[in-house]
Amino acid sequence: SSKKTNFKVMALTIFKYGEDTLTYSLAFEIAEGKINAEISDSQKKAILLSRKNVENALGSDKKIYGVNTGFGALCTTIISKDEASQLQSNLIKSHAVGVGDDVPNIISKLMMVLKVHSLCMGYSGVSIELIERILWKIENNIIPVVPSKGSVGASGDLAPLAHLFLPLIGEGEVIYKNKKVKSSDMLSMEKKTPIDIKEKEGLALLNGTQFISAYTCLTLNRFRNCLENADIIGAMSVESTLSSLVPFSKEISELRPFQGAQYVTSKVRGLLSNSEILDSNKDYDKVQDPYSIRCIPQVHGASWDAFYHLERMVNIELNSITDNPIVLKDGNILNGGNFHGQPLAIPIDYNIIAASELGNISDRRIYLLLKGNEKVPKLLVKNTGVNSGFMILQYTTAALASENKNLCYPASADSITTSLGQEDHVSMGSIGAVKFLQVVKNLEKILSIELICSSQAYDFLKPLSSGQKIEDCHNYIRSKISHCDNDKVFVDDMREAEIIIKSKKLIELTS
Numbered sequence: 001s002s003k004k005t006n007f008k009v010m011a012l013t014i015f016k017y018g019e020d021t022l023t024y025s026l027a028f029e030i031a032e033g034k035i036n037a038e039i040s041d042s043q044k045k046a047i048l049l050s051r052k053n054v055e056n057a058l059g060s061d062k063k064i065y066g067v068n069t070g071f072g073a074l075c076t077t078i079i080s081k082d083e084a085s086q087l088q089s090n091l092i093k094s095h096a097v098g099v100g101d102d103v104p105n106i107i108s109k110l111m112m113v114l115k116v117h118s119l120c121m122g123y124s125g126v127s128i129e130l131i132e133r134i135l136w137k138i139e140n141n142i143i144p145v146v147p148s149k150g151s152v153g154a155s156g157d158l159a160p161l162a163h164l165f166l167p168l169i170g171e172g173e174v175i176y177k178n179k180k181v182k183s184s185d186m187l188s189m190e191k192k193t194p195i196d197i198k199e200k201e202g203l204a205l206l207n208g209t210q211f212i213s214a215y216t217c218l219t220l221n222r223f224r225n226c227l228e229n230a231d232i233i234g235a236m237s238v239e240s241t242l243s244s245l246v247p248f249s250k251e252i253s254e255l256r257p258f259q260g261a262q263y264v265t266s267k268v269r270g271l272l273s274n275s276e277i278l279d280s281n282k283d284y285d286k287v288q289d290p291y292s293i294r295c296i297p298q299v300h301g302a303s304w305d306a307f308y309h310l311e312r313m314v315n316i317e318l319n320s321i322t323d324n325p326i327v328l329k330d331g332n333i334l335n336g337g338n339f340h341g342q343p344l345a346i347p348i349d350y351n352i353i354a355a356s357e358l359g360n361i362s363d364r365r366i367y368l369l370l371k372g373n374e375k376v377p378k379l380l381v382k383n384t385g386v387n388s389g390f391m392i393l394q395y396t397t398a399a400l401a402s403e404n405k406n407l408c409y410p411a412s413a414d415s416i417t418t419s420l421g422q423e424d425h426v427s428m429g430s431i432g433a434v435k436f437l438q439v440v441k442n443l444e445k446i447l448s449i450e451l452i453c454s455s456q457a458y459d460f461l462k463p464l465s466s467g468q469k470i471e472d473c474h475n476y477i478r479s480k481i482s483h484c485d486n487d488k489v490f491v492d493d494m495r496e497a498e499i500i501i502k503s504k505k506l507i508e509l510t511s
Helices: 024-031 041-058 081-095 105-119 128-139 158-169 183-189 201-206 210-240 250-254 259-271 276-281 296-318 342-371 391-406 429-459 468-480 491-503 505-510
Strands: 014-017 036-039 099-102 147-149 173-176 179-182
Touching: 024 105, 024 210, 024 296, 036 041, 036 128, 041 128, 081 158, 081 201, 105 128, 105 158, 105 210, 128 158, 147 158, 158 183, 158 201, 158 210, 173 183, 179 183, 210 259, 210 276, 210 296, 210 342, 210 429, 210 468, 210 491, 210 505, 250 259, 259 296, 259 468, 296 342, 342 391, 342 429, 391 429, 429 468, 429 491, 468 491, 468 505, 491 505
Parallel strands: 014 036
Antiparallel strands: 099 147, 173 179
16 A cells, blocks of 8 residues: 655744734744735725725814824814825825935835734725735835934824835835835836825824834844843853852842843853852852842843833834824724824833943953953963953943943933924934934944853863853854954954854754
């Protein structure tokens, strides 16, 4: 008889826009093309109902903001039915006033993913055709060119969202087949015509916090990676400085039970269990270690707690309606302030501090490593004098840590009145979100240098070994970055160390 082969059929993961719960990590995977996404039949019905409610309202004498009135300070100006569509196109054109460097392509894609999810919830009164055109761009990797500056984080991220959706009406620029081209040229090559923007649609596209949220999704992903790596590299530095494991005792963390501190304590203790290095050091006459070592649970833990809070807040935001006015299921159209970025702006600001502090304490550990100890030579090389060793690497981390401190001023503490006083308090969350990414980029480089210095110091502790997980990490690092005996150009090592951190390999080895 013939032998049957059983094939395991893998179900394709499909996210349902407007129906499933979106998280920052899911949004990132959709934008990267790792998860397919579509609109369910039930949400299509909700979208059609919402559009019908707008059309019904247009037939009444009711004054509806942004539909048959002007915008912002012009909210009392009545717009005729014949001019209602023109009003929406004019809105997109007039608000596309962003400046500065273009946002990364992944940010533009994330913005589109987040906007589609919001529109598909069925509270914005847009047509299904409009949403399908945005989906077409996502699926075909046609990326609108969006300047990074111009939003004040209230009334929605107006300027960046206007640039994001200019291509719908044949204006602006896109990245098309890896080249920046005019949207009109792209549409011609794809044999498509511009979308006819209907009543309420321009306003629905521009109102929302998708710029702030997209930056937060991207940066949270990188910040979490930094947090995980900082704990691992910090554990390596505990050993390389011949420090004590006592501050990582379970008994201590239970007496001050913050979630982040308990997580870090448990993790470091697990990484360093069965360490011959720490066991050999237990009789040294050193009562306490410096704070940069002893207080890793408290400092790293506080940064973890900040991360947890922002993670929760952004996941709420991604599944919220940040449009205005909002079209309810019963046909009522309500004006409110859900577009205001403050709920994200404040936690973004203190996550900037949390990321900065992670770099700050890492820089202090690097300084401590350079001082050497009973087994590790000063400046991490034996022949100093003719060699400066690793001295100047810490200058770089000092510069980056200082830059991050300067970026810690809270953007949300500022507000400048706009729209002739109608919009008299704004969040500036967009500025905070862009800063957050810059601080995390600097943090990645600081941690990269601690990784290099800690690994160098670790070499001098041989033949003693650590726990198996740290041994695996050190062996992997040494497969990419060699031990240094004499001065050299360190830039290549720094780049390689940053690649190691971004690759998440150390997290994989310690999981």
